[in-house]
Amino acid sequence: KAGVTQTPRYLIKTRGQQVTLSCSPISGHRSVSWYQQTPGQGLQFLFEYFSETQRNKGNFPGRFSGRQFSNSRSEMNVSTLELGDSALYLCASSPQDSSTDTQYFGPGTRLTVL
């Protein structure tokens, strides 16, 4: 099976712009979680989707949003980008309920905000 894929792998934006990141989970996986990784803050949970519904949400402002499609692919959107949004955004998929299952991480999308 192919692993979790994320596109694009690298992205450069300027402050005030918006960005959409994409994640394709492993075939058959229905749960997708998003994380932000920064050197200073480490790994922080953004949100989790399961069967097109947001199940859990981390402590991020409303500028961060996401959605999941019927084929389990997920997108994450960040509006009005700030310099502090520069980070590696990781997506992870899980077969069923990510609350109790292991997760498979994608390679991440490196977002740089100038």
Add this chain to the structure above:
Amino acid sequence: DQQVKQNSPSLSVQEGRISILNCDYTNSMFDYFLWYKKYPAEGPTFLISISSIKDKNEDGRFTVFLNKSAKHLSLHIVPSQPGDSAVYFCAAVALGVSNDMRFGAGTRLTVKP
């Protein structure tokens, strides 16, 4: 490609005994390793880390061992407690290259009372 592997999806241990979670990696550039713990409905939280210049790091009941020649690290929890039941992720970073972490798929630890 999976550069970090946790080959045991689950582990069950009796309370008070030792839990040993294993992690293997393939990239010899990795020089910093972390363990994260994830409870249901929450994101992973940092637990303990080790630099490649060390072969052991201890923090209370948690000890991480690193065997660079075997590209293997392990997390020991002694004594195990029911509250330790969670999914544990191993992560690796090549600090000389980037800060991007590579994660294993996790091991679900169940500690039985």
